[in-house]
Amino acid sequence: MIRKLKVYCSECFDPYFNLAVEQYLLETVEDGCCILYLWQNQNTVVIGRNQNAWKECRTTLLEKEGGHLARRLSGGGAVFHDLGNLNFTFLVPTMDYDLDRQLEVIITACRSLKIHAKRSGRNDILSDGKKFSGNAFYQNGSRSYHHGTLMVDSDMNRLGRYLTPSRAKLQAKGVDSVRSRVVNLRQLRPNVTIPLLTRQMIEAFEQVYGLHAEIMTLDDMDCAAIKKLYLRNRSWEWNYGRQLPFTFSCDEQFEWGNMQLQLQVENGIVRTAQVYSDAMDWQSAPELEKALIGCRFTLPDLQSAVQSCRSIVGTDISQMLARQNI
Amino acid sequence: MNYPTNLQYSKSHEWVMMDGDVAVVGISDFAQDALGDVVFINLPEVGDDTTAGEPFGDVESVKAVSDLISPLSGTVREINEELLDTPELLNSNPYGAWIIKIENISDSEEMLSASDYEAFCQSEEA
Numbered sequence: 001m002i003r004k005l006k007v008y009c010s011e012c013f014d015p016y017f018n019l020a021v022e023q024y025l026l027e028t029v030e031d032g033c034c035i036l037y038l039w040q041n042q043n044t045v046v047i048g049r050n051q052n053a054w055k056e057c058r059t060t061l062l063e064k065e066g067g068h069l070a071r072r073l074s075g076g077g078a079v080f081h082d083l084g085n086l087n088f089t090f091l092v093p094t095m096d097y098d099l100d101r102q103l104e105v106i107i108t109a110c111r112s113l114k115i116h117a118k119r120s121g122r123n124d125i126l127s128d129g130k131k132f133s134g135n136a137f138y139q140n141g142s143r144s145y146h147h148g149t150l151m152v153d154s155d156m157n158r159l160g161r162y163l164t165p166s167r168a169k170l171q172a173k174g175v176d177s178v179r180s181r182v183v184n185l186r187q188l189r190p191n192v193t194i195p196l197l198t199r200q201m202i203e204a205f206e207q208v209y210g211l212h213a214e215i216m217t218l219d220d221m222d223c224a225a226i227k228k229l230y231l232r233n234r235s236w237e238w239n240y241g242r243q244l245p246f247t248f249s250c251d252e253q254f255e256w257g258n259m260q261l262q263l264q265v266e267n268g269i270v271r272t273a274q275v276y277s278d279a280m281d282w283q284s285a286p287e288l289e290k291a292l293i294g295c296r297f298t299l300p301d302l303q304s305a306v307q308s309c310r311s312i313v314g315t316d317i318s319q320m321l322a323r324q325n326i
Numbered sequence: 327m328n329y330p331t332n333l334q335y336s337k338s339h340e341w342v343m344m345d346g347d348v349a350v351v352g353i354s355d356f357a358q359d360a361l362g363d364v365v366f367i368n369l370p371e372v373g374d375d376t377t378a379g380e381p382f383g384d385v386e387s388v389k390a391v392s393d394l395i396s397p398l399s400g401t402v403r404e405i406n407e408e409l410l411d412t413p414e415l416l417n418s419n420p421y422g423a424w425i426i427k428i429e430n431i432s433d434s435e436e437m438l439s440a441s442d443y444e445a446f447c448q449s450e451e452a
Contacts, residue, residue: 049384049391050366075366075386122389137390140381141338144390173410175366175386 002096003032005213007202010039013083015046015070020229022089023073024221026143029091036105036205036213037089037147038198041081043067045162048076048136052172053240054248058325060299062162071239074136074147076123077177078163084153084184086194088201090146097144099137101208106133106150108204113192115185130183150201152194153186168324172246240297241268248297252320256313259320263292270295270302284311299326327447328355330421335443336435338395341421349398349428353385356447358420361387367413369405370426376400378433382426385416394425399433402426 008025010018018039025035044067045057051071053059056078059069081087090102103119110117110127117133120126125133125148135148163177185192206213232238243266251260257279264272273292275285291305303318333341339357343350358364366386376382381393382402404427409415415423438446 048386050368050386073391075391138392139390140393141395173366 001032002034002092002209002211004030004034005205005209005211006033006035006216007205007213008035008037008216009198010037013040013042015041015044015068015081016234017226017230018087019046019070019072019233020226021221022091022145022147023229024226025089025091026138026140026145027225028222029093029143031093032096033092034096034209035089035091035216036201037091038201039087039089040083040085040194041068041070041087042083043158044070044081045078046070046072046081047078047239048175048177049073049138050075050175050244051078051177052170052174052244052246054297054326055170055172055174055246056163056177058162058164059240060326065158067158067162069239070233071242072136072138072147074138074145075175076134076136077175079134079149080154080159080162081149082155082158083194084151084155084186086150086152086197086201088148088150092144094139094142094144097139097146099146102146103135105201105204105208106148108208109197109200110185112200112204113185113189113197115188115192124180127183127185127188129181131180132183132185134180150197151182151184152192152197153184156182156184164325168248168250168326170246170248172244174244174246236268236296243267248326250320250324252323254313254316256316259313259317261317261320263297265297268297270297284309284313287311288317297326327359327444328421329440329444329447331440333421333440334437335440335446336395336397336437337446338397338435339447340395340397342397342437343424345427347429347431348403349400349431350424351397351426351428352424353394353416353420354443354447355420358417361385361392361416362389363387364413364416367409367416367425369407369410370402372402372405374402376402376426376428378435385413395435396428397435397437398428398431400428400431403429 132151245266249262260276262274273289295305306317307314376396378399382396383394
């Protein structure tokens with residue numbers, strides 16, 4: 001039974017830090033306690049535990065525009081976070097996990113803002129038939145969390161741009177995202193702001209559980225433990241290099257002939273490569289394949305690999321790669 | 327719900343069948359039912375160590391990502407690679423779809439008999 005409520009509002013907008021705090025709170029939440037954690041990330045695409053970054057997100061564009069790609073522990077699809085979005089997490093011992101009650105907190109908070117919110121299926125909260133909150137879940141055995149987005153005033157333009165999948169063919173195991181029609185709460189009620197929604201969430205939390213919430217600060221936490229999780233969260237290996245093998249292929253017709261490129265990628269590194277062409281006198285394939293093997297699967301790394309080849313078509317291939325929106 | 331009597335069960339809902347010195351590990355019918363449709367599994371690698379009570383992998387279902395908790399400390403001898411392509415076997419045949427085999431066993435979580443485990447599951451549902 002829940003006998004104690006705690007609230008932590010992060011003051012940092014770094015996704016790797018905020019996700020580290022979330023995992024730390026999960027690992028340390030006491031028996032009989034429910035923590036409500038409220039946090040915001042600056043310009044970030046967050047992918048599910050078992051997703052392929054390149055399949056869900058235009059990673060090169062995101063990074064070029066100063067965004068971050070982060071991976072969370074829970075399942076499901078890719079979401080976009082910016083400062084127009086508020087994230088919530090309910091962290092509880094698994095035996096006290098109660099999804100209906102947790103969702104009631106959100107619905108109550110919305111009701112106090114005169115927004116009629118309705119749960120749809122397992123993962124979505126809708127208003128007016130459109131989604132403003134996507135939810136996901138993780139349990140590590142004895143502890144569970146339920147988290148999600150609350151879109152207040154997110155940049156829909158960026159959301160659409162970053163979550164557009166690559167043009168190239170990408171065959172991968174893993175979990176695919178489901179596209180939804182989304183809406184900002186501010187479109188429904190122009191007076192809604194992040195600070196207002198934050199206050200209403202805390203109030204609704206206390207109301208639904210019938211208890212007073214204690215406000216936590218960073219001083220209550222073990223910074224060394226959080227730092228360790230933070231370093232993992234921001235590492236290339238965690239976000240891109242997980243052991244989710246995939247095959248990338250693309251092809252294009254050039255003046256000099258057709259060209260097809262296929263790469264098998266494991267842990268984010270090109271393991272094998274095949275280059276095919278119908279062009280006459282084509283002898284560059286072995287050299288190109290050799291240059292690509294061992295290369296990190298990022299646009300700049302792939303481009304510098306093909307341009308290191310003596311073949312004069314290096315520039316064409318480099319441009320073909322750029323057009324794949326990886 | 328099915329609780330085969332030839333298996334032992336952990337409170338984190340894994341089953342164990344001993345085959346000589348090797349333990350075959352899977353998840354129970356109760357576990358697969360609670361998870362819902364499984365869409366993905368992360369397995370350890372052969373040769374990895376497992377620790378009793380600690381995660382050795384995870385499954386993603388339509389409801390959540392859930393860690394798989396090892397009932398035993400030891401070394402991974404074999405993994406069921408078929409599950410990487412067809413994780414839904416965990417739903418359709420939970421006692422046939424073993425997940426890993428563990429050898430060099432040095433420690434164990436508390437294990438329950440089929441009847442005790444059934445009673446434990448009923449108390450969890452209540």
